[in-house]
Amino acid sequence: MTGRPSLTQRRRDATRLDIARTAAALFAERGAEATTAEEIANAAGISLRTFYRYFSLKEDAVAPLLAAGGQRWVELFAESSADLPVREALERSAVASLTPADESAAEAMHWTRSLLRDPRLASTWQRVHADSEERLRGVLADRCPAGADALELRLAAAAATAAIRVALEEWALSDAPVTGPGSPQELGARCMRELTGGLRLWSRVT
Template sequence: MPASSQPSLTERRKAETRLHIARTAASLFAADGLRATRAEDIARAAGVAPRTFYRYFATKEEAVAPLFAAGAQQWAEAVRAAPKGLAVPDALRYAVTRALAAEGAEGAESAEVVESLESLEWVRSLLRLSGGSPALRAVWAATCHASEETLLAVLVERTSAADPSPELRLAAGVASAAVRVAVESWAAGDAPAAGAGGPAALAARCLGALDEFPWP
């Protein structure tokens, strides 16, 4: 990433504050319930003023958007980092095993793996809560849509395409849907994040649909 595109100290601090509020909100939602938790409760527990909360988020449901977005960003960056020689379907499979992985390369948990596991468990809890909250489902849907647009931009970059082709748009749509379905299916059950029932394995299975594309 070029140095000019690196976030400033102010931007990093804002991102850290947003994520801190998001984790606080998710914790309160899980402990007290979505309906019983107010934006003011989240602000107080996060140690910020209510006006600071509303500077970052319009509603209490939107407060957890950074937790959803973090996983989406990790997925897009993993696609960008995939080896250059890989075809689009292979690059997507390569990325999904890393973005949604719950184990280190040799089974040992690193700090990044632990953080990924914690994020997945937050998402599982929030998706279960969203069953009774149209507002929370809307936040998840908006994140998924934004993730698809980000993924499309990465695929255009990887293939050096002048413009997004119908094939790349479809690939981004199918891949995003595969990850969404995998995470939602895993969240609905009790399988651990690692193994055949985890989100990475489920997403890899869903991505098999891309093998039918007429890639050049």
């Protein structure tokens, strides 16, 4: 057993992401309130029934797209060198995940900006970050020595996730580019340093 998702699961994940991209494009153009689930399904080439097999609410259709960056961030942190202090490893991983690798990734960042400006999607955004915080707490627990303080782990995961959330929200309210001054990666690094500076966990090398 390799732990790799089955072919069926990979197809389901691909379909979910395709629906998410379709919904994001429509929401960016019209807004979530003016877009129906049926319109998303038609644009994605699926039936309305199939849409509701994947998402119970039209607003949740963009959750996979909003969650992708956070998932990549936690994965990069999990793969980072154990020689790095936790704080440095997590900051580097965050910056890398917030830096678009190509034009497609840059377009997704612009979609994210539009989505974060839409008040109808606020609850979806909060759920995405709650899930990201939970995943990060598990990875931190695996990386830190046995017996690490559970409260400290929880605070660290909450602070780091809040740093990325605030950075993206501030960027979304601005007209700053996806790279360079005022970009998500610059704001993310700044917020990470500000919010995690007082936590002992971040100075440890594991």
